[in-house]
Amino acid sequence: MKFLTKLSNMIMEKCLPDPYIFVAILTVLVLLLGVVLTPSSPLDMVVYWGDGFWGLLSFTMQMVVVLAAGHILANSPVFKRFLSSMASKIKKPSSAIMIVTFVSLVACWINWGFGLVIGALFAKEIARHVKKVDYRLLIASAYSGFIIWHGGLAGSIPLSIATEGHPFEELMGGVIPTSNTIFSPYNLFIVIVIGFTLPLFNRWMMPKEENVVEVDPSLLIEEEQKFPPAERTFASWTERSSLLTILIGLIGISYLIYHFTTKGFALDLNIVNTIFIILGIILHGTPQRFLAAAQQAIKTTSGIVFQFPFYAGIMGMMTTSGLAFVFSQWFISISNDFTFYLFTFYSAGLVNFFVPSGGGQWAVQAPIMLEAANVINADTAKTAMAIAWGDAWTNMIQPFWALPALAIAGLKAKDIMGFCLFVLIFTGIIISVGLLFL
Known part of the structure; x- marks a missing residue:
């Protein structure tokens, strides 16, 4: 296994381009396929x-905020001490890999935006404390927990079809409760098996000691922000005063209490961002410190700002031209009532390369696959979850979602994708078994 992961990393390092180059090539490829097919x-x-x-x-913009706000929160004095305290208790590289994988899995199951940021930040802090841990595998392990998100509490597809008035209510025969999707036996099987085995699998991929790529801990230490001496002016006083921080913090906390009291534990990306921003403001103490942290954090978001529009363009070509329909129809043509969910999963994994948004992919594939499910009398709820898992599955080798973790870690996609390829194969087997036999 160590030889295979080493070979995979070598291939990825030589062949996988920067994520911008990847999306540019993908744009040209989709355009050509649209003309031909x-x-x-x-x-x-x-x-x-x-x-x-x-x-x-x-x-x-939501993704820019989740990355920047997570960065701000992580660089607050209190949060830094908390992460450092947790990381300092980990002594062995093997323990570091397993713990960061498990933390990421749990966090992503609760909410994918929260999990993406927390996993990468925790991994980065661990790298400062644990010697001889491969930094590439550590960040890949933090990212690998993202595989579970669409089978968790914030899965956009199961939550969408559990909402009254969803666009495919007629095709699905009404609202589908989460007991038939998130908490169904096949989904729980997939989640639990991945949850307990993926940390061990990532540990198994640890390279030999002589091949370990460490990172200099000093490179991971954020520079302390230096501020000019205080002046006897109103502007200087407000910048350094904690009064505004207290007032904004009270307003934010009051809103969050109202939200969770009236809507239950309903986490979406906007609420996660609100929590991150309010906590960041409170924990930095003064507007001056908060704004300095924000200025530093925003530098990590350039990849998202200039690459996501290209994926939106690809989505536009895939959906409007009917290319996504062509891909899905091909998989339907080779399916029967036993293999239908499996091929739905695989087709969703393929489409995810071109439409790497859960909501966007659902809009593209749902009409096709749900109609086919009704024709062969398949379970529409399980069909929806097969699409959801396919969307999550190939994220492991699609740089789109890795950008936030890579920005936090200071790595490139090719640094971790060699490990993520094996995560894709391993989890693909588990998901396939869950969809076929349960």
């Missing part, structure tokens, strides 16, 4: 790309 002309595909280019703008 659909009635669309080259000009049509260009128009679909341009019309869709800003289709993920609000989502892009």
